Amino acid sequence: MSEQLNQEELIAGKHPVLEALRSGRSIHKIWIAEGSQKNAGAIVAEAKKAGIVVMTVDKRKLEAMAGGDIAHQGVIAQAAPFPYAEVEDLLAIAKERGEQPFLVLLDEIEDPHNLGSILRTAECTGVHGVIIPKRRSAGLTATVLKTSAGAAEHVAVARVTNLAQTIDKLKEAGVWVAGTDVSATEDVYRSRFDMPLAVVIGNESKGMGRLIKEKCDFLVKLPLLGRLNSLNASVAAGVLMYEVVRQRRSL
CATH class of the missing domain: 3.40.1280.10 (SPOUT methyltransferase, trefoil knot domain)
Structure with a gap:
């Protein structure tokens, strides 16, 4: 899978990612910056229950993924496109x-x-x-x-x-x-x-x-x-x- 992710498929920040997990949103993968694992314990626990892959990476990788426009707080998730309602x-x-x-x-x-x-x-x-x-x-x-x-x-x-x-x-x-x-x-x-x-x-x-x-x-x-x-x-x-x-x- 290409690492070039569409902004529509990214969820950045601890609280948004945690809420996405708790809401049952379809998430493919989660990246956590090195040194941020301790503060992301709840995310790791929810991801483990859901069987979602969690990867620890260099903080610079997250900054590149976010494009410098989003405060990722050391956590980014790749999710399925947002499910719009009727x-x-x-x-x-x-x-x-x-x-x-x-x-x-x-x-x-x-x-x-x-x-x-x-x-x-x-x-x-x-x-x-x-x-x-x-x-x-x-x-x-x-x-x-x-x-x-x-x-x-x-x-x-x-x-x-x-x-x-x-x-x-x-x-x-x-x-x-x-x-x-x-x-x-x-x-x-x-x-x-x-x-x-x-x-x-x-x-x-x-x-x-x-x-x-x-x-x-x-x-x-x-x-x-x-x-x-x-x-x-x-x-x-x-x-x-x-x-x-x-x-x-x-x-």
């Missing part, structure tokens, strides 16, 4: 839990660190799934998996060809779609989210596309009381997700 799977998760659907749609989020952070918050807030477009959007790369701190292993992610058509299908299934936009007249803290809901977060610089905005049932905005007129996409998503949690817990 939109129907996300709705099924909500039904299995006996909960109203709570989904997050990302309209061309391009920064992998933003995507990783959003996935981490989505896991913490009980989101049933995240939907991303196949084009002009960050996918589940090694950087995303690392930034999510392992959360990507526990949140269902669907990758769709047409986000607008997906919104239509969600509406047909009884899901309300709320878009986030600075031009909205409705304050997020005065909006109701106690219904089957999909929240749309727009691109870091452009916001939501025109068609996606038109497809939304209603638009909301976060109050901005300082001099700046926008928030980081992952921060805005986090605030909104926790407002949904707050409202649902208060019922």
Whole structure:
């Protein structure tokens, strides 16, 4: 097997690798840097139980594999390509839990660190799934998996060809779609989210596309009381997700 690995197949960092093992992700091999074995005891133990090969190598080999862009912490795993879910799977998760659907749609989020952070918050807030477009959007790369701190292993992610058509299908299934936009007249803290809901977060610089905005049932905005007129996409998503949690817990 060639050692030239695709970034989509790498999981770097102790916590992400450990979460991948515990989630049952298909992992082919794990590399641990010399001198890091003591701090990677839990990973070695999980890998042994699963029958996964663990190799001890020079730290420089891991740095070459990571390409200098990922903090590997002395551990890298080679995994099967990330198993994307179908939109129907996300709705099924909500039904299995006996909960109203709570989904997050990302309209061309391009920064992998933003995507990783959003996935981490989505896991913490009980989101049933995240939907991303196949084009002009960050996918589940090694950087995303690392930034999510392992959360990507526990949140269902669907990758769709047409986000607008997906919104239509969600509406047909009884899901309300709320878009986030600075031009909205409705304050997020005065909006109701106690219904089957999909929240749309727009691109870091452009916001939501025109068609996606038109497809939304209603638009909301976060109050901005300082001099700046926008928030980081992952921060805005986090605030909104926790407002949904707050409202649902208060019922």
